[in-house]
Amino acid sequence: MIEFKNVSLTYPNGVKALKNIDLTIQKGEFVVIVGMSGAGKSTLIKTINRLATVTEGEVLVDSENVMRLKENRLRKLRTQIGIIFQDYNLVGRMSAIRNVMVGRLGHTTTFKSIIGRFPQKDLQLAMRNLERVGIGEKAYVRADQLSGGQKQRVSIARVLTQQPKIILADEPVASLDPPTSHKVMRDLKRVSKEDELTTVVNLHFIDLAMEYADRIIGMREGEIVFDGPIEEVSEKTFEEIYGRPIREEEKRGD
Amino acid sequence: MSQSTKISLRSQRSLKQKATFVLIVTSLTLLYAFSLWSQDFSIASSQSSPWTILYRLFVVPLINPSYWPSFVEKSWLMIETVAIAYAGGIAASILALPIALLAAKNSGGKVHYVGKMILNAIRSIPELLFGVFFVAAVGPGSFAGVLAISVNSIGMIGKLYAESIESIDRAPVEAIRASGGNSLQAFWYGILPQLLPQFLSISLFRFEIDVRASTILGLVGAGGIGVPLILAQQQRHWEEVGIILIIVILFVVVIDSVSGRLREKLN
Numbered sequence: 428m429i430e431f432k433n434v435s436l437t438y439p440n441g442v443k444a445l446k447n448i449d450l451t452i453q454k455g456e457f458v459v460i461v462g463m464s465g466a467g468k469s470t471l472i473k474t475i476n477r478l479a480t481v482t483e484g485e486v487l488v489d490s491e492n493v494m495r496l497k498e499n500r501l502r503k504l505r506t507q508i509g510i511i512f513q514d515y516n517l518v519g520r521m522s523a524i525r526n527v528m529v530g531r532l533g534h535t536t537t538f539k540s541i542i543g544r545f546p547q548k549d550l551q552l553a554m555r556n557l558e559r560v561g562i563g564e565k566a567y568v569r570a571d572q573l574s575g576g577q578k579q580r581v582s583i584a585r586v587l588t589q590q591p592k593i594i595l596a597d598e599p600v601a602s603l604d605p606p607t608s609h610k611v612m613r614d615l616k617r618v619s620k621e622d623e624l625t626t627v628v629n630l631h632f633i634d635l636a637m638e639y640a641d642r643i644i645g646m647r648e649g650e651i652v653f654d655g656p657i658e659e660v661s662e663k664t665f666e667e668i669y670g671r672p673i674r675e676e677e678k679r680g681d
Numbered sequence: 682m683s684q685s686t687k688i689s690l691r692s693q694r695s696l697k698q699k700a701t702f703v704l705i706v707t708s709l710t711l712l713y714a715f716s717l718w719s720q721d722f723s724i725a726s727s728q729s730s731p732w733t734i735l736y737r738l739f740v741v742p743l744i745n746p747s748y749w750p751s752f753v754e755k756s757w758l759m760i761e762t763v764a765i766a767y768a769g770g771i772a773a774s775i776l777a778l779p780i781a782l783l784a785a786k787n788s789g790g791k792v793h794y795v796g797k798m799i800l801n802a803i804r805s806i807p808e809l810l811f812g813v814f815f816v817a818a819v820g821p822g823s824f825a826g827v828l829a830i831s832v833n834s835i836g837m838i839g840k841l842y843a844e845s846i847e848s849i850d851r852a853p854v855e856a857i858r859a860s861g862g863n864s865l866q867a868f869w870y871g872i873l874p875q876l877l878p879q880f881l882s883i884s885l886f887r888f889e890i891d892v893r894a895s896t897i898l899g900l901v902g903a904g905g906i907g908v909p910l911i912l913a914q915q916q917r918h919w920e921e922v923g924i925i926l927i928i929v930i931l932f933v934v935v936i937d938s939v940s941g942r943l944r945e946k947l948n
Contacts, residue, residue, distance in 0.1 A: 476859055506861035516856035520874050529853070529870050533861025540862075541869050582856075589860050 428454055429475060429593065429625065434484035436470055436649075444470040445481070446649040454592075457619060457626045459640035461633060463669060466646040468629040472595045475627070476508045477501060488593070506533035509586030511596040511615075515578040519571030523562065523581045526570050527553040530585035549588075556584040559621075560614050576607035583615055587622070594619055596628040600635065605680045608632070612639050632679035633665045738923035751924050755906065759928050762905030763936070765823050765898070766891035769830025773891075774884035777835045781842030788846055796843070803836030808894045812901040823904030830891050830898070838887050845879040882947045885940045892936055896929055 429452040436445040444467045452458055460468045473479035474486050477493050486493045488504060496504060509530065517526045531549050532540050539545070557563045560580040565573060570581060579599060586594055596615065600608035616639050619626040630636045636643060643660050645653030645668030653668050665673050694702075742748040783789045784796025811829040819825050853871035862870070899907015906925055913921035 478855070478859055502861045502863065504861075505859060508859075510856070510859045512852065512856065514852060516852035518853045518871060518874050519850075520878065521870075525870075529857055529862070530860050532857055532866045532870060535866075537863060537865050540866050585856075586860075 428452065428487075428489060429627070430487040430490075431471075431474075432485045432487070434474065434481050434486060436467075436474065436479060436481045436483075443649050444479075445474070448484070448651060450644070450651060450654070452625060452627060454625050455623050457616060457628070457639070457641040458644060459628045459630050459636045459642070460644045460646060461630055461636050461665070461668060462646035464631060467649040468631075468646055469597050471646065472510075472597055472627055472629055475593070475595055476505050476510060478510075502533060506589060507591050508593045508595060509589045509591040511579070511582050511586055511594065511599045513598040513601045515570075515575075515582045517570040517578055517581060517585075520569060522567050522569055523557060523573065523577075523584075524550075524553055524566040526581050527557060527585045527588050530588040533589065552590075553584070553588045556587040557581070559587070559618055560584050574607075575603050576611055579603065579611050580614060583611070583618065587618060592625060594624050594626045596626070598629050598631070600679070601631070608635060608679050609638075615639075632677060633662070633673060634678040634680070734919055737919035738926065742920050742923045742927070745920075748920055748924060751921070752928065755909065755924055755928050758906040758909060759932050761823060762895050762899065762907070763892055763932065765826040765903075765905050766830055766888060766895040769827045769895070770834060770884060770888040770891045772827070772831035773834035773838050773887065774880070776831065777839035777842055778880075780835065781839045781846060784839060785843040785846035787849070789843075796839075800836050800839045800843070803832065804840070805836075806833070808833045808898065809901060812898040812903045816902045821902035821904070826895055826898045826903035826905055829903055830895055833894065834887050834891055837890075838883055841883045842880060845876055845883070849875055878947045882944045885944050885947075889933075889937050889940050892933060 429450075431448045431450040434445055434448040435443070437443050448471065460471065462468050470479050474481050475488065475493065477496070481494060488508070491504065493501075493504065518529075528545055528549070531545060531553065535545060535549070554563065554566060557566050557580075560583050562573075562577055562580050562584075565577060565581075570578060573581065594615075599615065600611050603611060612635055615626070615628070618624075628639075637657070637660060640657050640660075642656050643653065643664070644651055645664070647668060647670060653664060655664075662673060665677075669677075742751070780796050780799055782796075784793055784800055786793050789796050808829060811833045812825065815825040815828040815832075819828065849872055853875075854867045857867040857871050858864075895903075895905055896907050896910075899905040899909075900911045902908065906929065910922065910925045913919075913925065
């Protein structure tokens with residue numbers, strides 16, 4: 428469970444990215460955060476694993492205050508939270524499976540990881556996760572040889588190999604074409620349901636949000652302006668979130 | 682619709698810009714004319730014609746069997762030269778690392794210019810000077826050559842290393858830190874795989890240059906094939922000079938092509 432209690436975040440340059448956020452995300456939910464760029468979606472997600480530090484209020488993950496954690500406890504918490512980035516954040520020169528094993532580093536002692544001695548069961552796990560997202564045969568191909576969709580699948584496999592409780596995804600399909608976007612979102616949703624993971628995804632495409640979310644949170648200028656189950660959401664809701672009519676380019680299409 | 686104005690590929694230039702351009706071109710032309718005029722181009726008389734020398738350099742050693750054993754003997758000296766370059770190059774590629782870390786903007790921080798200054802200072806000193814210096818310090822021979830090559834190469838290797846370090850992609854580091862990896866793991870899995878192939882490639886490239894440099898270093902007594910080269914040249918023993926040049930050219934061509942292919946694989 429993730430809880431935000433009166434959270435605000437002001438950047439050193441004075442920009443208020445988050446304003447008094449109160450929010451609870453239950454275990455196993457698949458939540459999509461929508462809003463225009465600059466609305467604070469990305470900042471909100473990154474406060475959960477403290478890639479961004481809140482300036483007021485508290486963020487609790489399983490009742491633990493993220494801001495209070497010391498270095499060691501923070502690393503422990505981060506092993507429980509996987510994050511998927513828009514630009515994949517893979518090492519291009521390493522094979523897919525080696526990139527996936529990067530997700531296991533938090534569970535591996537420094538010495539063992541540096542001499543490259545990972546437990547066989549971890550390697551099995553990595554390979555299984557690559558197969559789950561349909562790219563098992565690419566395990567030994569260098570990451571920079573893969574297509575965008577394949578790269579994002581490698582990063583999904585990396586996150587799964589962490590065996591996290593929570594997955595965060597920051598605009599996971601923004602660099603992909605429409606058909607690939609759907610495939611990647613479908614994969615993400617499927618594995619997250621199979622492993623009963625709490626998932627928070629940032630999207631700015633409203634049709635993707637409608638298709639894959641269990642619950643939608645709308646943000647505008649650092650505030651939550653909508654929060655409700657997908658059944659209550661219509662195109663009208665988005666117009667309220669965006670504060671203007673929806674444009675065609677805000678849909679990914681298929 | 683209004684009449685369309687003519688589109689030019691270049692942006693409009695002001696009169697001042699045009700004047701500057703003319704001024705630069707004129708002064709460059711004058712400079713060139715002056716340097717031609719100031720040089721003395723008369724050819725000093727020589728006892729043997731250039732054609733005779735060329736014939737004795739590259740034809741006689743190849744067609745006269747009495748010179749053939751000398752090729753084997755000189756090849757060993759060339760191998761010594763390559764060994765000097767190799768030993769010096771390896772030392773340089775290791776020694777350059779800490780200086781490069783200091784010189785790169787992202788790893789060196791506020792004092793990165795100190796590292797840059799060290800590298801610039803090394804690069805501005807010609808290799809022959811290092812040769813003379815180390816021959817004076819440790820006596821003539823290969824050891825002086827190895828020292829000269831290693832110190833001299835640090836300048837260029839360090840500069841190129843630093844450029845690689847500056848162009849690192851931080852994204853994988855963010856991913857590793859975000860999944861609970863510590864800073865050493867982030868370095869090992871996020872940064873090293875990006876740097877190692879580039880470092881190897883840079884060192885190989887420098888080795889190609891070092892082979893040529895260590896040939897030259899022999900001229901000041903720092904071991905290898907340069908020593909007999911300068912002796913033979915001083916005695917006007919052109920056949921001997923020819924043998925040495927042929928061997929140097931062969932070795933350099935082979936080493937450059939092998940190393941070039943290796944570097945291609947690394948990228």
